[in-house]
Amino acid sequence: MDTITKFKIRSSDVSYLSKEEAHFISEHSDIFIPVDDSKLCENCEYLYYDLDDKKESRFKFHSIENGDLFFDFKQQLEYHRKKNYSLSKEPLAKALGLTVKRDRIVWDVTCGTAKDALLIYSFGAKVVAFERHPIIYFLLLDAKERFSVNIDFIYGDSSQIDLSLLTRPDTIYYDPMYPEKKKSALPRKEMQIFKEIVGPDTDSENYLEFARKIATDRVVVKRSLHAPQIKTDINAVYEGKTTRYDMYKIF
């Protein structure tokens, strides 16, 4: 995300912003532009407050091709609670070192939809999650507004943030968006909108080196099962059905 893109927000919905959301929008007034209803159409992208169902009212991002994007933390966490995970059987929990110490500090440095962050949180870790895309970060703030979770969401590029103010993490979890080589089966709609908004991350090799200087115990990289490793000096690999977690230990 090198260039500043501007995003519309429906001006009639600004009154629904929480204090924290309003602060974020006003601090980034170069990115978020309030516009009248007359300037919105099916054929454009914008943030709006969906009042359809009073119980589930929330901000959504309307995309041109793929409909709406929003995050629902309650639904995600209820799903995880029902699963009643046994950590010693979960490849991600094992890769992160949570079977050794359940409540270790994990930084999810590529938060995205927060699905992984919420899974890691449900395992019992103390999670700090970073997101650099303004729309995605705004939707995370809104999801937290609707369902409170004890995760710190931090806006910005996690490799540029003033780390002196934070306790160093035991584990860094890194899940960049890899450029697509060829169009495979179409991913779910939510994933399509998400990909449309954030685009590929192209700095993974440098990022891994940076993360290895920050984490005190390990860095874990999520990859699809047969994708190449970012760096070959891996200490352990934990495989799931479709995903692999490459673990780089800090000595």
Ligand SMILES: C[S@@+](CC[C@H](N)C(=O)[O-])C[C@H]1O[C@@H](n2cnc3c(N)ncnc32)[C@H](O)[C@@H]1O
């Ligand atoms: C593949 S997605 C992560 C998906 C995530 N694990 C989930 O559960 O949805 C990558 C996300 O990380 C963000 N990102 C990539 N590099 C980042 C960085 N250096 N700092 C903060 N966010 C970053 C992107 O904007 C994108 O939202």
